Amino acid sequence: MALVKLNNNGVKNATAFGSITGLGSMVFIKKLTASSSATLSFVGGASGVVLDNTYKEYFFTFNNMHPETDNKSLTLNLSIDGGSNYNVAKTTTFFYAYHDEGNNAASLDYNSGKDLAQGTGEQFFILGIGNDNDQSGSGTLHLFNPSSTTFVKHFIANSNSYEATNNTQNCFVAGYGNTTSAVNAIQFKMDSGSIASGDICLYGIA
Numbered sequence: 001m002a003l004v005k006l007n008n009n010g011v012k013n014a015t016a017f018g019s020i021t022g023l024g025s026m027v028f029i030k031k032l033t034a035s036s037s038a039t040l041s042f043v044g045g046a047s048g049v050v051l052d053n054t055y056k057e058y059f060f061t062f063n064n065m066h067p068e069t070d071n072k073s074l075t076l077n078l079s080i081d082g083g084s085n086y087n088v089a090k091t092t093t094f095f096y097a098y099h100d101e102g103n104n105a106a107s108l109d110y111n112s113g114k115d116l117a118q119g120t121g122e123q124f125f126i127l128g129i130g131n132d133n134d135q136s137g138s139g140t141l142h143l144f145n146p147s148s149t150t151f152v153k154h155f156i157a158n159s160n161s162y163e164a165t166n167n168t169q170n171c172f173v174a175g176y177g178n179t180t181s182a183v184n185a186i187q188f189k190m191d192s193g194s195i196a197s198g199d200i201c202l203y204g205i206a
Helices: none
Strands: 002-005 011-014 026-037 040-043 057-067 072-079 090-100 106-110 117-119 123-129 137-144 153-162 167-177 185-190 195-205
Touching: 026 040, 026 057, 040 195, 057 072, 057 123, 057 185, 072 153, 090 123, 123 137, 123 153, 123 167, 185 195
Parallel strands: none
Antiparallel strands: 002 011, 026 195, 040 185, 057 137, 057 195, 072 123, 072 185, 090 106, 090 117, 090 167, 137 153, 153 167
């Protein structure tokens, strides 16, 4: 028997890991694969997508997102009407670090051109992805309690891209969808052109 300390500072007895209760787990929900796709959308209640009060946190992974057009950025937007409109007002913050292959340039900057202040348009979160055969962008996104009808909808994204100018670029985005209506759909697309390839997986955090 072992004593296990939980995040809430409680202690439980456990004889095996599988016997521990009260710990969060990640539950796979849906995978979307791009193939010259204009958009990739997760709509709650459609095509096996869960995006409701089943989970208080939803987690997305982005694997080798590759644009058809050079130097394009992956964006996101939220919907409260099942994907009829992706136009939730968002207030966000955006900063990034980059370093080039030749070791000639590196920086850590706040990017005021990519943040939003009650903007209803797309939020950039993987910047400047190149479309050479070996270039892509990958990352993660947390969306917290989208079904709440009390609180705004917080999200945090972290990504890295093999940028068109041969930089590695690590982007950090956080903010909230400023609505107390339930968010029940989320859409991803390049700022222009299509997503040539890559996949996005959705998980619920139990």
